[in-house]
Amino acid sequence: MNAQPTTSRRTAIAIAAILALGAAAAFFIVRGTEPAAAGADSHSHAGEKKSSDAHSHGKDEAHDDHDQGHEKPAAEGEKDHDHDHAKEGGEEHEEGVLQLDAARAKVAGVTLAEAGAASIGSTLQLPGEIRFNEDKTAHVVPRVAGVAESVAANLGQVVKKGQLLAILTSPTVSEQRSELMASQKRLGLARTTYQREKQLWQEKISAEQDYLQAQQALREAEIAAANAQQKLAAIGAGVASGGALNRFELRAPFDGVVVEKHLSVGEAVQDSTAVFTISDLRSVWAEMKVAASDLPFVRVGEKATVHATAFESKGTGTVAYVGALIGQETRTAPARITLDNPDGIWRPGLFVNVDLTASSQKAAVTVNSAAIQKMEGEKTVVFVPVQGGFKAQSVKLGKADSQNTEVLQGLSAGQRYVVGGSFVLKSELGKASAEHVH
Template sequence: MKLNINKKTVVPVAIVIAVGLLLAVLILNSGKSKNTASHDSHTEQSTHADQEHHGEKNKDAHTDGQGHADKEHHSDAIAPQKGPHGGKLFTKDGYALEVSIFEQNTAPEFRLYTYQDGKALSPADSQLTLKLERLGRAAQSFSFTAEKDYLKSTVTVDEPHSFKVGITAMHAGKNYQFNYEQIEGRISMDALKRKQNGVEIQTAGSVKLQGKLSVLGEVRLNEDSMLQIVPRLAGIVESVAVNAGDKVSKGQVLAVISSQALVDLRSDLLATQKRHALARNNFEREKKLWEEKISAEQDYLQARNTMQEAEITLQSAQQKLNSLGAGNTTGKQLSRYEIRSPIAGTITEKQITMGQSLKDDVVIFTVADLSSVWVEISIPAKDLSQVRTGQTARVSANAFDASADGKLSYVGAVMGEQTRSAKARLLLPNTAGNWYPGLTVNVALLSGDMEVAVAVANDAIQLINERPVVFGSYGDQFEARPLELGRSDGKFTEVRKGLQANEAYVIKNSFLIKAELGKAAASHDH
């Protein structure tokens, strides 16, 4: 069929087709430009991923045949791959450097491995220096020594492991520069959001701490003023005069037992007394006869020796009974043995009943003088420098409203293997009888005020991965700074390591920063 085409119609149609083709080309170019910009942005962000702390490769990063990230082939900022030892691997012109932070059973340290064309190099063949930059801190330079198949940093890598790193390497007369950044425990919060959250900042510095160390304690019997009573003679209990909790005076009869062993001792004493009396009479007679020249001197001397031996035997028998408190036998049955209290005090334990058959070494009573008690406490190793004998302490009961002042009488010289603390003891007056042995108490050891170089408010301290931290403030950035803490007075705590003087930190509502950090999954778990 033959088409009839009007020439007036062809021109408009051609114009429409041309415009359509032009629009299609523009749309395709615009889409390509947007995709390229998106990839570049991702590559830049991937170098800051927390996964790279120990050399984890970013799964989304793209590299060319030389190990260079897209758009970075001619830049020193090289996106790292994962090396044979689990570290970050950087490659340039055939020379490769692997960076790792090693912290297994040792303080964290940099370990660097070098390669040439994929083959390991001797660590001594390269000279490397590393520059580390943290928020709010001066740059730190690291030098290295060769060890086994790697170069080891001469100083440790302090927490947090959040920093920019620049490495300069020299090998075979060529210089190489590698840079990377890793972030952990860091979030951003602008001034408006800080105000909305009530976040307040303070500068760390010297603080005069009130000299007080607070610990838990337990009231114990004063072992210097208590004793356990044993019968020292076997026998049968005839009577018991006291019960646990009774107050007794010195010399008071506590119990009476019937002892056959006592019968034997008293019988020996009576017999010895009679023999001694007979020997004395014989000696006096022989002495008189010798003085009158009637008997020989030999008879006198023999009588004197016999009397002296009888005196020694009598003294021995008397001392045996005196040591038992049963020396006086006048008007008493030979088997009756009265057990008396050697001190005034309180019966804290009673383990004797009527008719009981006792051995001579069994504990039947414990008597304690409760006019003073001990308070035992444990002092952590880090606080031992704050305590000394004679130090005043304030003791407060947990179960009721009572407090008293005591003196630190003893500080142990040996640390507990499990607790890593030393035992200490307070001597506490107890004339009113308020402090019951077994009572749990709070103890505040008091001393003079002390000034520390750096301290932070206790309310600012948070726990992350079971470690105390504060959040340092650096512009719009907050970063968790792990701390080594020292002395505290309940309001402020000394910082021995982790935060420097004049560094700003979050003092109020720091828990909100911790919550934000958890939401962002920015904290790094070691």
């Protein structure tokens, strides 16, 4: 009887222990899952809130995006328009296309020409100096000794041929005029004697010998009078005016300018003293020294261009002289160019550069040198007509002279290009590029 209750008690304790353990396990399971569930629930609520906020924010963003989406095509359209405009402007700037109608081109003075073959001359440049044209320069001397009574001409004065320069008093002139007057008196007497003797001989009153002697005396008197007159003419003195036999008038030999003056009132001069230098400056010489290696290219009659070094001026002339001898010290030969100077620009003493054509070569494609323009620093272009305007065509150049320039790349023979008004087109293209940048 006692053994059975003990077994039942043990069984009950075991069951109670198992239940307790199960309850404890369930407790711990429940306590362990509650935080996670709470976290999950919190996370869930937070996620829902976040999802809600995100949904709300996303909705707002979607709304904004939707609104922006409505504006975006316009912006994209503007962007595309600007892009197209930039592309168009960029093309105009990069490729140098200038839109210009015929009327505006005419106002700008645009003229066209065709690229073609031409001879390109290589130029030889030599330094030189302007000098007086010695063929038209006179060193005026009185040709008689005397004293200056008055001086009418001043330094730098323009004078005409025969114009009075100065008046001298000279005893030599007085003597020669006295001799002329005496010879003229003797000539008159000899002529009267000859007429009388001739009449007497014709009337058979006097002998023929008297007539012949009178004729001989007349001839001698004529010679003496002519000789005295020629002496005065040789020194530039004419018949005395106002009874002053010693008065000598010094006059200009030709039209020109008084470039030197060495005479003052009261100054005594000799017959060989250069008292004035007069030069016709309407023609001058450009003198240069030519090295032996350059002599084959400097020929008499060759056209030359003279450039002033002190200011912007040029003129053309002809080589008039090339020296036959080379200087021992300089190893150069002198040469000169006759240069017209109607405006007096070329003054003696002015340094110049002389350009001569040394040789010429044929080029297949050439353009007028005035058509070439510089763009963007060193880029060389020639404007060519295109549809609706003109294009700055990049070219590679070769030989050049003052008239034509060889084109190696960029143009073909017969292609039309702008020869007149190219600088105006360059300016207009620069304006268009500047406006595009702004």
